[in-house]
Amino acid sequence: MNRTLLSTLGLAALPLAAILALGFVPLMVVVVWSFWSWDPVTYWIRPDMSLAAYAAILEAERWTVILSTLAKALVTALICLLVGWPTAYAVHFLAGRRLSLVLLALMTIPFFTSYLIRSFSWRLVLGRTGVINTLLIEAGLIDRPLDWLLFSDFAVIVGLVASYLPFATFPLILSMRRVDPVTMQAARDLGAGFWTMLRTVLLPLTFPGVFAGFLFVFVMVAGSSTEVQMLGGAGASIVSVMINDVMRVANYPLAFAISTVVLAVVFGLVLAGNARFGLARLFGEGDA
Amino acid sequence: MMQTEGTLSRLAIWTITALGLIVIYAPPLYLLGVSFNPALQPGLPHLSDLTVKWYLALGGENQLIAALEQSLLIALVTALVATLLALLAALAHRELHRRRTAWFLTVLLPMFVPGVIQGLALSAVFQRAGIKASMLTVIGGHLLWALPFAFIVILTSLSVVKRSYLMAAADLGAGRLRQFLDITLPLIRPGLVSAFLFAFLLSLNEFTRAFYLAGRQNTLPVVLFGKMNAGASPTIYAMSGAIFLVSVLCVALVAGPALLRRRTGPAE
Numbered sequence: 053m054n055r056t057l058l059s060t061l062g063l064a065a066l067p068l069a070a071i072l073a074l075g076f077v078p079l080m081v082v083v084v085w086s087f088w089s090w091d092p093v094t095y096w097i098r099p100d101m102s103l104a105a106y107a108a109i110l111e112a113e114r115w116t117v118i119l120s121t122l123a124k125a126l127v128t129a130l131i132c133l134l135v136g137w138p139t140a141y142a143v144h145f146l147a148g149r150r151l152s153l154v155l156l157a158l159m160t161i162p163f164f165t166s167y168l169i170r171s172f173s174w175r176l177v178l179g180r181t182g183v184i185n186t187l188l189i190e191a192g193l194i195d196r197p198l199d200w201l202l203f204s205d206f207a208v209i210v211g212l213v214a215s216y217l218p219f220a221t222f223p224l225i226l227s228m229r230r231v232d233p234v235t236m237q238a239a240r241d242l243g244a245g246f247w248t249m250l251r252t253v254l255l256p257l258t259f260p261g262v263f264a265g266f267l268f269v270f271v272m273v274a275g276s277s278t279e280v281q282m283l284g285g286a287g288a289s290i291v292s293v294m295i296n297d298v299m300r301v302a303n304y305p306l307a308f309a310i311s312t313v314v315l316a317v318v319f320g321l322v323l324a325g326n327a328r329f330g331l332a333r334l335f336g337e338g339d340a
Numbered sequence: 341m342m343q344t345e346g347t348l349s350r351l352a353i354w355t356i357t358a359l360g361l362i363v364i365y366a367p368p369l370y371l372l373g374v375s376f377n378p379a380l381q382p383g384l385p386h387l388s389d390l391t392v393k394w395y396l397a398l399g400g401e402n403q404l405i406a407a408l409e410q411s412l413l414i415a416l417v418t419a420l421v422a423t424l425l426a427l428l429a430a431l432a433h434r435e436l437h438r439r440r441t442a443w444f445l446t447v448l449l450p451m452f453v454p455g456v457i458q459g460l461a462l463s464a465v466f467q468r469a470g471i472k473a474s475m476l477t478v479i480g481g482h483l484l485w486a487l488p489f490a491f492i493v494i495l496t497s498l499s500v501v502k503r504s505y506l507m508a509a510a511d512l513g514a515g516r517l518r519q520f521l522d523i524t525l526p527l528i529r530p531g532l533v534s535a536f537l538f539a540f541l542l543s544l545n546e547f548t549r550a551f552y553l554a555g556r557q558n559t560l561p562v563v564l565f566g567k568m569n570a571g572a573s574p575t576i577y578a579m580s581g582a583i584f585l586v587s588v589l590c591v592a593l594v595a596g597p598a599l600l601r602r603r604t605g606p607a608e
Contacts, residue, residue, distance in 0.1 A: 056435060059435065059516065060432050060435040060436060063428050063429075063431045063432035063435065064428070064429065064432035064443070065428075066424075066425055066428050067425040067426070067428050067429040067432070067447065067487070068446070070425055070483060070484070070487070071446060071447065071450065071484065071487075074450075074462065074480050074481070074483060074484045075449075075450045075453065075458075075484050077465060078458065078461035078462045078464070078465050079453070079461060081461055081464055081465055081468075082457065082461045085464070134356075135356055135359065135360040135363075136360070138352070138353045138356040138357060139356065139357045139360050141353055142353050142354060142357040143357075146345075146350060146353065146354070153595075155357075156595075157591070157592070157595035158361060158364075158365075160591055160595060161587070161588055161591045161592075162364050163489070163538075163542075164538055164541035164542060164545070164587055164590070164591050165368070165541070165545065165584055165587040165588065165591075166545035166547075166561060166580075166583055166584065166587065167545070167547070168545070168547050168561050168564060168565060168568075169368060169371070169545075169564070169580040169583060169584055170364075170367065170368050170584075172371070172568050172580065173367035173368045173370065173371035173580070174367050175572070176367065176370055176371055176374060176382050177366070177367045177370060181381075181382075183370060210363070213363060214363045214364050214367070217360055217363065217364060218364075221360070246345050246346055246349055247349075271452050274454065275452075275453070275454025275455060275456070275457070276454075277455070277456055277548055278547060278548070281565075281569075282568070291454075292454055292455070292456040292457075292548070295456050295457065295460065296456060299460065304464065307460060308460075308461075311454075311457040311460070311461070314454060314457065315453070315457065318452050318453075318454070319449070319452070322449065322452055323445075326441075326445060330441075331445075331448075
């Protein structure tokens, strides 16, 4: 079977070369340079073996940005699951053929529209003269516009949920497709009400989708920057924005040390998730 | 399937679904509405004074037009190359057996690398290698961003190609290339078109990588980002609205035929 192996290698050669040259090599550079040192006077970087950049993460309140990034990722992922699970249920179990296709299309569009434009458009909704403040004032509920709606953590979370919700919904829909309806019918025949059936049958069976959805949103938020830049308040930060700021003084070692930590968390989560639940199988692959 | 949810539960589920869609779509649609308002202050226009004057004014925005041209060119090349690479990767995936999951993850993992990190790292590599920032460096950055999406789309479309078709062709004396050209290619053509369009849109709208990799001529999202932070203007709304509309139309172009096919299908 050497000929098939050879032809497989031939097929894989070009994409593999692209992934290695444009993905793997740069990430290796990130890891290696994170151990170099940086001179704050000349902005020069020197190739030695130093942990100075990692020490710099711990000082100067940088670790609080990392913590707040993780918190934002956690909160966003949980909200996306809370909205995404019922949405997936509606798409898979409630909607008719045509409606479910329309809903699927509506869930697909956000992947391919500009995150920048979608974040920016929230300014028009949440701003002092935005839609929500105007409506609330007209309804007589408030006298002065609410300031905390825009340029705040609230706005950032809203923007993040709007940006990454489909990343939770899709794995949930895929996991519901793999549930055998007979199991749900059996639960009903045995006298379980709708909510009991959800809790004891459907939710456990869709757990791979729940985990994958959580993972995707968490990872996307951990790497996001646009939402904080567009909607965050003064001094608001997230890891990607912090990397941007550090690069203003060309501090490659520190920027790459932060990047290394982020990449370790992201890849660790994805690979652990794959080992536990088989992400590839969720896409209908990998089990043939 | 039997429905036992109860009216209240069903209402709750549909409400949450609608809420999710509103959160995703209401702001950009509102922005689209604002872009047709003749007034300088943002707000929805009255139906009687809808205007396209801000869209016409875009013609005079040389900086935006130059950036748009650059972005379209980059997106076109990125989409072509990404579709080709994704096709090769998907065909290789089908040939593999034991290493299948490893290959799947190899192609998929770049999707999870944060844009800032990939852009910055790639720009450092290019700098060291003496490669000047240009259109090509942006394409390099966008390729790995678009590849995983294109790969999944083509992989899904490949599932239509049953192994027995290829075996039948082989029995009739067709070589591997013949099999690919006469059987696989026609069957996955819709998948290839979708992959191309998706890759095109991903590149067109990509911002964080281009921010680090663009040369003297910035891409449209980078220019838009600068203008958005310098203070909103109606032309920004018009440009944003136009890009949003084009993106939605492109995805509809891909999803639409599937919708129509199902509608006239035997299942209805």
